[in-house]
Amino acid sequence: xxxxxATALQRFQQHVVSQSKRNxxxxxxxxxxxxYNSIKGDVKESANSIQILxxxxxxxxxxxxGVKGVKSGRSLSGFKFGxxxxxxxxxxxxxxxxxxxxxxxxxxxxxGRFLSSQQTANLITRSxxxxxxxxxxxxxxxxxxxxxxxPSELVETYGLEAERLFDQIMIQNFKKK
Numbered sequence: 001x002x003x004x005x006a007t008a009l010q011r012f013q014q015h016v017v018s019q020s021k022r023n024x025x026x027x028x029x030x031x032x033x034x035x036y037n038s039i040k041g042d043v044k045e046s047a048n049s050i051q052i053l054x055x056x057x058x059x060x061x062x063x064x065x066g067v068k069g070v071k072s073g074r075s076l077s078g079f080k081f082g083x084x085x086x087x088x089x090x091x092x093x094x095x096x097x098x099x100x101x102x103x104x105x106x107x108x109x110x111x112g113r114f115l116s117s118q119q120t121a122n123l124i125t126r127s128x129x130x131x132x133x134x135x136x137x138x139x140x141x142x143x144x145x146x147x148x149x150x151p152s153e154l155v156e157t158y159g160l161e162a163e164r165l166f167d168q169i170m171i172q173n174f175k176k177k
Contacts, residue, residue, distance in 0.1 A: 008154055016142045021036050031101050031102060034057060035063065039056045064138055065077035066132065066133050068081070070129055075135065095125045096118065098121075
């Protein structure tokens with residue numbers, strides 16, 4: 001049986017997960033359902049501590065916080081393209097899969113012929129590389145809203161600060177992978 005604290009955190013976790021999934025769907029960011037299905041939360045209670053975990057595919061963090069492009073854009077996380085720290089070709093690979101799933105094909109302006117999926121993916125990849133990924137905050141907003149609804153005694157007793165708790169959860173879950 002869970003303590004009242006763990007029960008409150010479990011409700012918090014369930015709300016964040018369900019609203020994050022809802023946001024992905026309403027923001028039309030749910031093409032393959034991969035990210036949607038990967039969003040999970042868990043509350044673990046032991047004798048001396050309570051732990052709350054959120055997990056999702058790595059790219060969910062970038063969708064939520066955004067990535068600054070080489071030439072423009074903004075990021076809430078400080079991440080930006082062109083630093084050399086990311087997986088080589090990872091953006092191109094992901095965009096190609098996305099283009100195929102959505103069956104997107106651009107037309108050549110001069111000839112009017114359809115471009116191949118690979119050519120279309122290359123154009124989109126170049127645009128994202130230069131302009132970045134706009135923050136969606138599909139996870140951040142529900143987290144902040146649910147945090148405000150936590151019982152005040154819980155926040156005061158455990159000294160939970162929303163920003164610190166959010167950063168801690170994001171760092172723990174995305175540095176491990």
